[in-house]
């Protein structure tokens with residue numbers, strides 16, 4: 001029996017209003033959803049609930065809006081993308097609480113699907129404010145959490161609701177927890193982690209903890225620049241958080257004490273502009289021009305990363321090695337992803353990857369299906385890895 005209640009325990013839900021927390025925080029490029037994996041993953045839960053006659057009311061956040069409602073962070077375009085992926089109508093209400101939401105819910109028939117506007121348009125959501133949670137709960141009889149990737153947040157829609165309504169894990173939440181436990185509950189060593197992406201500031205705690213748990217940590221992407229700068233390398237105009245140099249140094253000290261190897265780029269693909277087809281060259285990391293930006297790790301670094309992948313029994317990956325959305329800065333991420341996928345297919349590696357952009361990058365490389373497991377979660381995935389409690393999961397436990 002699962003430690004948390006699943007849809008197997010939900011009983012008769014025909015005609016019931018089921019509030020389903022999903023993660024629709026999907027990558028959007030030029031107004032279009034550029035990777036629909038998170039939407040695809042919630043489809044089974046929605047189909048199952050709708051098939052049982054429930055009124056399926058989706059709750060989600062999008063981005064990190066700071067000042068209340070704004071068109072930039074509206075879920076309305078995502079409702080259309082969700083309808084396309086599900087192959088069925090998805091109604092949209094321009095508020096997640098109050099009369100607008102209430103009337104949209106009242107108009108639902110059995111089996112209908114409705115998406116409510118971004119929960120983060122209310123600051124109270126992130127404060128897990130009980131009064132706001134009650135207003136969300138007013139539209140539901142049952143709560144299903146299918147957003148593992150937002151379960152590290154103790155917000156009204158991820159944690160608070162489970163205290164007010166009978167609550168269950170959705171199929172994706174269930175699958176994520178089961179697969180992560182199977183793959184990484186007690187990982188086979190050596191464990192190598194690849195952490196890339198844009199910024200160190202968003203992943204400091206994760207890096208601090210990871211160096212104590214893994215045998216080697218490969219740092220790529222924009223965040224490698226902060227580490228390189230901390231070591232005294234001039235990274236030109238590259239994305240770099242110079243004020244975090246002391247933190248990066250501390251992470252390297254902790255890694256040395258824990259016996260975790262830190263692998264930083266030895267070369268980089270450098271351009272003067274951050275745009276597709278920009279003129280670029282590969283240079284040694286000590287030769288980055290003052291007006292250049294490192295937008296990908298170079299070929300020698302890719303070879304080194306390949307060697308670490310070959311040594312690993314378990315690989316954990318979060319964050320791309322370069323600005324993979326823009327060609328040709330996708331080369332290193334694609335090469336490393338294909339290398340890891342081939343080792344996995346050969347039965348020599350357990351490979352687990354997580355992160356919205358990471359999933360998009362693996363799809364771009366055409367190998368997402370070849371990894372042992374690809375989690376749609378970013379922060380939640382890494383926090384799970386560190387053994388931190390996930391409020392959205394803990395509250396579902398029996």
Ligand SMILES: Nc1ncnc2c1ncn2[C@@H]1O[C@H](COP(=O)(O)OP(=O)(O)OP(=O)(O)O)[C@@H](O)[C@H]1O
Nearest residue numbers: 197198221222294295319322323355356357358378
């Ligand atoms: N060298 C670089 N310079 C600038 N940006 C970079 C660089 N390398 C990677 N990036 C950017 O990092 C971003 C992805 O990083 P992020 O940390 O968000 O990944 P993730 O954890 O998989 O995603 P998510 O936060 O969506 O779960 C991409 O948009 C990519 O363009």
Ligand SMILES: O=C(O)[C@H](O)COP(=O)(O)O
Nearest residue numbers: 023025149150356378379
């Ligand atoms: O994209 C994610 O990792 C989740 O949707 C959580 O988003 P957040 O980091 O803005 O809370």
